Amino acid sequence: MLANLEAVGVSRRFGWRWALREVNFSLERGSRVALLGANGSGKTTLLRILSGLLRPNKGEVLISGNPVSTRDRARIGLLGHDPLMYPSLTLRENLEFFARLFCLPEEVVAGRCERFAEVLGISERLNEPINTLSQGLRQRAALARAMLHEPEFFLLDEPFAGLDQVAAAGLESILRDFSGEGRFEDGAPRSFLLTEHDIPRALSLSDNVVVLSKGEVVLRAPSCETSVEMVSAALGEGG
Amino acid sequence: MKFFFSVIWAVIEKDLRVELRTRESLLVMLVFALLVLTLFSFAFGPGLGGGEAPIQAGILWVAFLFSSVIGMSRSMGIERESNGFSAMRLTPADPSALFFGKMISIFILIAVMEVVGFMALAVFYRAKVWENLGALALVAFAATIGISAVGTLFAAMTARTRIRDVLLPVVLFPLLVPVLIAAVKATVAALDGAGWADMGDWIKMLGAYDLIFIAASAVTFEYILEE
Numbered sequence: 001m002l003a004n005l006e007a008v009g010v011s012r013r014f015g016w017r018w019a020l021r022e023v024n025f026s027l028e029r030g031s032r033v034a035l036l037g038a039n040g041s042g043k044t045t046l047l048r049i050l051s052g053l054l055r056p057n058k059g060e061v062l063i064s065g066n067p068v069s070t071r072d073r074a075r076i077g078l079l080g081h082d083p084l085m086y087p088s089l090t091l092r093e094n095l096e097f098f099a100r101l102f103c104l105p106e107e108v109v110a111g112r113c114e115r116f117a118e119v120l121g122i123s124e125r126l127n128e129p130i131n132t133l134s135q136g137l138r139q140r141a142a143l144a145r146a147m148l149h150e151p152e153f154f155l156l157d158e159p160f161a162g163l164d165q166v167a168a169a170g171l172e173s174i175l176r177d178f179s180g181e182g183r184f185e186d187g188a189p190r191s192f193l194l195t196e197h198d199i200p201r202a203l204s205l206s207d208n209v210v211v212l213s214k215g216e217v218v219l220r221a222p223s224c225e226t227s228v229e230m231v232s233a234a235l236g237e238g239g
Numbered sequence: 240m241k242f243f244f245s246v247i248w249a250v251i252e253k254d255l256r257v258e259l260r261t262r263e264s265l266l267v268m269l270v271f272a273l274l275v276l277t278l279f280s281f282a283f284g285p286g287l288g289g290g291e292a293p294i295q296a297g298i299l300w301v302a303f304l305f306s307s308v309i310g311m312s313r314s315m316g317i318e319r320e321s322n323g324f325s326a327m328r329l330t331p332a333d334p335s336a337l338f339f340g341k342m343i344s345i346f347i348l349i350a351v352m353e354v355v356g357f358m359a360l361a362v363f364y365r366a367k368v369w370e371n372l373g374a375l376a377l378v379a380f381a382a383t384i385g386i387s388a389v390g391t392l393f394a395a396m397t398a399r400t401r402i403r404d405v406l407l408p409v410v411l412f413p414l415l416v417p418v419l420i421a422a423v424k425a426t427v428a429a430l431d432g433a434g435w436a437d438m439g440d441w442i443k444m445l446g447a448y449d450l451i452f453i454a455a456s457a458v459t460f461e462y463i464l465e466e
Contacts, residue, residue: 053325055465074331084326086253086317088260093253100249101330103242129260145326 004028005050005076005153005191009059011215012045019045020215022059027153030189032178034202034223036231037212043195044081046212047155050193051078063153074102077151079159083142087131091122091141094130095148102149116144121170135162143171150184154192160201175205199228211235246332250340251347257317258348264313268306268352273359275302280363295366296426300419303356304386307349308408311390314345315398324395324464334461338391342456345394346387353379367430374429374438381445382422385452389414392456395463421445 007025011018020042027033027050037043048054050061052073063072078084085094092113099109117123120140125133133141139162146154159175160168178190196202203209203223211219211234219226219234258264279298318324327337357375361368368375393411397403425441 051329053328053465070333071331073329076329078329080325082322082325084322084329086257086321086323088257089253093256097249097253098326098330100245101327101332103245103331 004064006062006065007046007050007056007059008062010046010049010056010061011058012042012049012054013057018215020049020056023212023215023217025050025210025217027191027193029152029191031191031208032175032206033191033193034206034209035193035195035212036197036199036202036209036235037195038235041212042215043212044157045215047078047080047157047193047195050153051076051155053078074149075152076155077146077149077153078155078157079139079143079146080157081161083130083138083145085130085138085141085145088129090127090129091117091133091144092126094141095126095144098145099148104149112148112150113144116147119147119174120144121167136164136167139163140167140171143174150186150190152188152190154178154190156192156194158195158197160196160198172201172205199231203228203231243333243336246336247340247343250337251344254314254341254344255347258314258344261317263317264310265348265351267313268310268348269355271309272302272306272352272356275305276356276359276363291364292366292427292430293423295360295364296423296430298364299356299360299426300382300422303349303353304412304415304419305408306352306356307345307386307390308411310348310352311345311394312404312407314341314348315394315403318395319398324398328464334464335457337464338457338460341395342387342391342453345391346383349383349387350379353383367432371429371432375426377442378422378425378429378438378445381425381442381449382418384449385418385445386415388449388452388456389418392452392460392463395460417448418445421448 005027007023010020010023012020023046025046035043035046045054049056052068061068063075095113096109099112104112113126114123117126120143122137122140122144125137130138130141139159143159159171163171175192178192184190194202194205203226206223209221209223209226209231210217211231213235219231276298357368360366390411394407397406397410400406421441421444425438428438
């Protein structure tokens, strides 16, 4: 059985407002899912719950059928709106710090930092403090942090935000490689859940699409059978 | 177990590295502690010498407490600004290891400030610091562990609130009253050159306080990391 990351009947409330209502969702290993929705539809909340940053008020998150334990967090990588790095430390120091929190063996840490920095085109910036990097470079640095422990499930919250066209094209090619073999040391394909406002890009990058509106799933379909109009209509219906 | 200690060391190393780069905590702590000690020495005059150990100890520990709060608040401010706690929560690191890492790095900052504070006490107040260095070091060690443990927990707890700078001392100082009392009494005994018989009970009290709050803080730290 393939490992999967599931949200089962997940609801989350902020004050009196429900950000998510009874959401059921599954991310299977090797799959690529685009999560679409207008601002405030609950996309980021769902990603934060799946990553373990937030607890749901109702429902639960399972990984391979079991509740996510502290140890299971090594199987998930989150790229959020914030780089989640220490601005006064260099990129290398940040990556080495998080590598140690992920219990990576000392002998592989340096190699991983160099490899992912090279893949993301930031190897020349490894020794520069994060607060000296541009927005686009910080985004790539954050992706390097999320990739460092080679998780099975990537949760990518608007990864193209703030990137120029060249950087966005580079990131697209990296994401297309995620579910292929050979990008990661164990050779196994990775799955990702991606939130994105650019509907054509989201459809082209994913195998399946899920549309959220007002905290509820309003459309779930294979990307190849989904058009921009269908997504727009689903967003419109929900709104 | 090796992973547990590796996480503790990683957090300490990261915190000290950030402090070396930014110099945001220690410098302010040192200046504040020295200012309080200097101002009180002006207020009481140079005559405050032998036989005044209770006043010296009281001034010293109040200065240390205020200065520690500034340091803890700044240390957690760095975590808040970089969303460090969220980043740590995404890892499989044991939350209690993260707590010990933060606690020890705060302990180191406070200890450095205290060394300078004791030197200032010897100079400005002519206190018998050098003659009783061993006993004073023991008192400072036991008290600083308690301050760091409770302070780390509550500084992390208040770090995400809007009124954190006001809230932290309001929440923290009542909890640190036992540490203040025991530290002052034990410091008086140490400065007077009294033996273990006079300061032993206070040191034991500090030890018990340390154990209780380290255990409670390590267990509850996980919930503080949550958003």
